[in-house]
Amino acid sequence: VTGTNAVGSGTGVLNNAVSPLNTTLSSGKYYLQDNTRGQGIFTYNANNKSSLPGTLMSNTTNAFTTSTDKAAVDAHFYAGKTYDYYKSTFGRNSYDGNGTSLKSTVHYGSKYNNAFWDGTQMVYGDGDGTTFIALSGGLDVVAHELTHAVTSSESNLTYQNESGALNEAISDIFGTVVEFKTQSSKADYLIGEDIYTPNISGDALRSMADPTLNGDPDHYSNRYTGSADNGGVHTNSGIINKAAYLISAGGTHHGVTVSGIGIDKLGTIFYRANTTYLTSSSNFSQARAAVVQAASDLYGSTSAETTAVKNAFTAVGVN
Ligand SMILES: Cc1cccc(C(=O)O)c1OC(=O)C1CC1
Numbered sequence: 052v053t054g055t056n057a058v059g060s061g062t063g064v065l066n067n068a069v070s071p072l073n074t075t076l077s078s079g080k081y082y083l084q085d086n087t088r089g090q091g092i093f094t095y096n097a098n099n100k101s102s103l104p105g106t107l108m109s110n111t112t113n114a115f116t117t118s119t120d121k122a123a124v125d126a127h128f129y130a131g132k133t134y135d136y137y138k139s140t141f142g143r144n145s146y147d148g149n150g151t152s153l154k155s156t157v158h159y160g161s162k163y164n165n166a167f168w169d170g171t172q173m174v175y176g177d178g179d180g181t182t183f184i185a186l187s188g189g190l191d192v193v194a195h196e197l198t199h200a201v202t203s204s205e206s207n208l209t210y211q212n213e214s215g216a217l218n219e220a221i222s223d224i225f226g227t228v229v230e231f232k233t234q235s236s237k238a239d240y241l242i243g244e245d246i247y248t249p250n251i252s253g254d255a256l257r258s259m260a261d262p263t264l265n266g267d268p269d270h271y272s273n274r275y276t277g278s279a280d281n282g283g284v285h286t287n288s289g290i291i292n293k294a295a296y297l298i299s300a301g302g303t304h305h306g307v308t309v310s311g312i313g314i315d316k317l318g319t320i321f322y323r324a325n326t327t328y329l330t331s332s333s334n335f336s337q338a339r340a341a342v343v344q345a346a347s348d349l350y351g352s353t354s355a356e357t358t359a360v361k362n363a364f365t366a367v368g369v370n
């Protein structure tokens with residue numbers, strides 16, 4: 052809408068206070084439209100139907116605190132935080148580098164246990180209340196979805212088999228990096244922990260530190276070779292996620308010891324690989340070469356950072 056910039060507040064999915072919320076005042080209504088980032092961040096309500104984008108969320112108070120508002124508040128606020136990470140760390144203006152507006156829709160479908168980037172926008176279900184609560188309530192989830200958009204604009208890794216698992220792992224990696232940079236006190240190497248199984252504590256949709264906790268492989272010898280889930284893109288991502296975890300935090304895996312280099316450098320190295328070396332058809336072995344080259348460019352071919360990358364990929368059986 053055309054209007055003036057305003058600053059409101061709200062309540063998130065976990066009943067947390069959210070402020071500031073960048074909104075737009077137009078004709079006496081406040082809209083979830085943030086004009087301060089790129090060409091804008093817009094958050095819509097699908098009203099539990101499946102037509103997109105739905106209706107731009109608004110109210111007359113600029114306080115977004117109703118139960119319907121909560122998923123939208125987090126989608127809006129967390130999209131802004133993810134935008135900020137890419138802009139302040141890499142100078143990247145929105146997912147395509149051109150400031151293209153970020154659109155999110157919440158309350159998609161009925162009890163929908165999914166979140167996705169549809170090629171144009173982010174979409175979040177409410178969850179069924181047992182497997183998931185509203186999925187935009189997790190910062191790592193929002194950053195995961197927005198990173199699919201970044202990947203589509205850069206390497207454009209084909210969403211199946213090994214390239215698809217790389218696509219997934221890159222989204223998990225940046226979901227986690229953004230969480231560490233933005234919510235440092237509650238950051239972890241778990242994915243979706245804030246919105247997964249509300250009745251079970253300590254679990255998550257995936258673990259980068261130990262993918263086997265969710266039955267996903269942490270070594271290439273255990274990769275899934277079937278056709279389910281586009282050839283296991285959310286399963287075989289565990290192999291790359293484990294390598295990423297080792298690069299950042301260090302550890303010994305299958306007898307190979309990695310000296311961790313920290314979460315910031317993990318993000319910087321994978322960002323360069325995704326924007327400079329990976330292509331749509333890259334497989335795991337080619338990804339190793341891409342990430343090694345990115346580390347070498349950034350820190351030197353004999354650096355501790357490049358050594359950590361090599362050892363981490365060796366530890367998960369990718370050569
Ligand atoms: C919950 C879900 C189902 C299907 C695909 C995705 C997808 O976006 O790949 C998905 O969202 C995630 O994986 C986010 C990280 C929690």
Ligand SMILES: [Zn+2]
Pocket residue numbers: 195199219222
């Ligand atoms: Zn994904």
